[in-house]
Amino acid sequence: MSAISSYAKALAVAAGRGVPIATRRHVHLSDRPLVLVPLALAGEANAPLAAMIGTDQHDPALLVVPQPRNRDLRFDFAASLADVVLAYVRSCTARFEVVGSDKVFLDAPQLLVPNAAGLGFVKLLGRSTRFRRTNGPFPVAHGVPLLGRWLTYLGERSEHPGSSAMLAMTQALNLHWASGQSAVEDANLAALLGWVDPPEGVSGPEAALAAEDPLVWPPAGPSTDPAFDNEVLAPAIRAYESAAPDSPKRLRAVETLERELRGQLEPTWRLMWRAIEVLRKLPAAATVETRWTADRRDFSRYHDYLTTDGRPQARRDGAVAAARRLQSLEREQTTYDASRALDDPLVMASYRVNGEAFQGTVVSVDRERRILSEKGRRVTRPLIVVSTGDPVHLPVGKALRAPERMKQNARISEIARSADGVLVSLELDGGMGRAAAPAPGSVPEVGDEITYTSVYPDAIRTPDLPSTDQTPWTHGGPPRPYVPTDDDAQEPWE
Numbered sequence: 001m002s003a004i005s006s007y008a009k010a011l012a013v014a015a016g017r018g019v020p021i022a023t024r025r026h027v028h029l030s031d032r033p034l035v036l037v038p039l040a041l042a043g044e045a046n047a048p049l050a051a052m053i054g055t056d057q058h059d060p061a062l063l064v065v066p067q068p069r070n071r072d073l074r075f076d077f078a079a080s081l082a083d084v085v086l087a088y089v090r091s092c093t094a095r096f097e098v099v100g101s102d103k104v105f106l107d108a109p110q111l112l113v114p115n116a117a118g119l120g121f122v123k124l125l126g127r128s129t130r131f132r133r134t135n136g137p138f139p140v141a142h143g144v145p146l147l148g149r150w151l152t153y154l155g156e157r158s159e160h161p162g163s164s165a166m167l168a169m170t171q172a173l174n175l176h177w178a179s180g181q182s183a184v185e186d187a188n189l190a191a192l193l194g195w196v197d198p199p200e201g202v203s204g205p206e207a208a209l210a211a212e213d214p215l216v217w218p219p220a221g222p223s224t225d226p227a228f229d230n231e232v233l234a235p236a237i238r239a240y241e242s243a244a245p246d247s248p249k250r251l252r253a254v255e256t257l258e259r260e261l262r263g264q265l266e267p268t269w270r271l272m273w274r275a276i277e278v279l280r281k282l283p284a285a286a287t288v289e290t291r292w293t294a295d296r297r298d299f300s301r302y303h304d305y306l307t308t309d310g311r312p313q314a315r316r317d318g319a320v321a322a323a324r325r326l327q328s329l330e331r332e333q334t335t336y337d338a339s340r341a342l343d344d345p346l347v348m349a350s351y352r353v354n355g356e357a358f359q360g361t362v363v364s365v366d367r368e369r370r371i372l373s374e375k376g377r378r379v380t381r382p383l384i385v386v387s388t389g390d391p392v393h394l395p396v397g398k399a400l401r402a403p404e405r406m407k408q409n410a411r412i413s414e415i416a417r418s419a420d421g422v423l424v425s426l427e428l429d430g431g432m433g434r435a436a437a438p439a440p441g442s443v444p445e446v447g448d449e450i451t452y453t454s455v456y457p458d459a460i461r462t463p464d465l466p467s468t469d470q471t472p473w474t475h476g477g478p479p480r481p482y483v484p485t486d487d488d489a490q491e492p493w494e
Helices: 003-015 071-091 116-129 143-157 169-174 189-196 204-210 226-242 248-280 288-308 319-343 345-353
Strands: 034-040 048-054 061-064 096-099 102-105 111-113 166-168 357-366 370-372 378-380 383-388 399-402 405-418 421-429 449-453
Touching (some): 003 345, 034 071, 034 116, 048 071, 061 248, 071 143, 111 116, 116 143, 116 166, 226 248, 345 449, 357 421, 383 405
Parallel strands (some): 034 111
Antiparallel strands (some): 357 449, 383 421, 405 421
C-alpha cells in the first residue's frame, strides 16, 4: 500500500465514506459486458452450484445444479453456461478491421465477476472443461470444451496488468477508491460499495455494517453463507435426491432450489450493475483505449488460433514460454503503473511522495542555449530551472518526462537546495521541431506549473530470451508440442 493510499484510508475513516485515489477510470468498461455471479458448493472442489449471467441488467439467466456432486448435472450446467458465453463471444466478432495482414475485431468479450474468488472459479472451471471430449467415453456437449478454452483464455488474460478482458469488481473499485476498512473487508462487494456509494443519509461505516447481514446481502460467491447451506440448501438437495426422476416431488425440489438460489444471487447481481454505474461516472483515462485495443487484438489472435488449430491450452508452459510470460507480465505491470501515473495526477502523487517525480514552478528558462554534441555539432538544448517543494531523490543525469510533453526528454543537470525547497535544472531534448530555434510553445515558460517523472513506459528494457527450439538442456531442452491425451479428457473435475 502506498503512502497516498494509506493517507486516503485515514481520510475515509474521518469523512465516513470512500475517498478517491484516482481522478480517471483506469479500466475499460464495455457497452455490453457479460456479468457473471457464480456460486459453488462448500466442501467440494470447484463444484458449481448456480450462476446468474447475462448482458442485460433486467433479464439475467439463472443456471442451477440441483445436485452439484453429480457429474452429469455438472456438465449440463457447463453446457448451459457454454450456450450463453459462446453466443456472447460470437457477438463480439460481428465487425472487424484489417490492420496490415491481420483481422482485428472491433469488439472483444469482457467478463465481470464480483471478486477475486470469482476469478479463481472461472479459471478452475476452464481447467475442468477445456480437455473434455465430445465423443468416446463420457462425452460432453459440443460447446463444453470450447467454453473451457475461452474461460481459460479470459483467466490468463486477466493476469495481464491493464487488461480489462475479465475484471473482479472489488479490485476495480479498490483501484479508484480507498475505504475506511481493511483489505479483507474490501473483498466484500456489498461492504466496499457501502463506503464508495452509500445510500442517501447513511455513512460508509453504517452501510458497510449493514452489508455484513447475510440475510440482506448474501455473500457475493462463490462461497455461500454456512447458515444458508445448513438450513436451506442441504434440505433442498436432499429433497431432490430422494424424489423419483420426473416426479412432481422432484419438480417441486428443483423449483425450491431455483427460488432459494435466485434469492442468494440477485442482491449481488444488483450490486454488480450498481458498481458498473459508479465506475462509469469517472472519465476514462487517456491510455484506457490503447489497452483495450491490445485486448481486442489479443482476442482476435486467439479467435483465429481456435479457428485454425483449436487445441486446448497445455497444462503447463515450457521453460522459455514461462520465462517469456513472466517477462511480459513484469513489463506490462511497469508500463501500466507508469501509464496510470501519467494519465492521472492523483496517481502521480504517490511517485511524488517517494521522490520518483516532482511538481513545481518554472523559474528560469534559457530557450536559445546551444551546446556541442558528441559528434562536435552545435545543437539546441534549452535549460529550465524548476522550483519544487517535493522531495527529490533522483540523481544528476537522470532522464525524465513531463506527462504533458511525452515526446520531450529532460535530463537533470543540477540539483540545488534553496530556502523554499529544491531547484532542479533540466536540459531539454526533442519535441521542439527541426529548426535551430525551438518552436513556439515547445519549451516551458517561466511561471508554468509542471510535473516531471522518471516513470514512463518506454524507459523499460528487458533482456532477450532464446527461441523455444533453443531451450537449454538445463531447462529440459526443446519441449515437445502439446497434444491432448485420453488422460487429459478423463481428468477428474477439480
